[in-house]
Amino acid sequence: MVIASFLNMETRSTHNLFRFRCPLCGRFHTAVNPKTNLARCFDCKQNFNPIDMVMVAAKASFVEAVEFLEDKINP
Secondary structure, eight states, X not given: OIIIIISOOOEEEETTEEEXXXXXXXXXXXXXXXXXTEEEEXXXXXXXXXXXXXXXXXXXXXXXXXXXXXXXXXX
C-alpha cells in the first residue's frame, strides 16, 4: 500500500509477484514480504520498512516520513 498507493511508485506484476522500482538503484529485482511488512531490493541489498521507504523515495527525514504515513492512515 505504501509503495503503490501512498508513494505512487512504478510497480510491475511478474509471474503473480509484486515488484517495485527500487528508489536507490532503479531496478525491479525487488520483493515485498507482507508477513514482515518489509520490502527488499536484491540488487542493492537494501531492506525497507515503510518509514525507510518514505524517507528514501520522498527524500524525507524520519519525522517527515512518520507524519506522511500518519496523515495517509488517519486523514
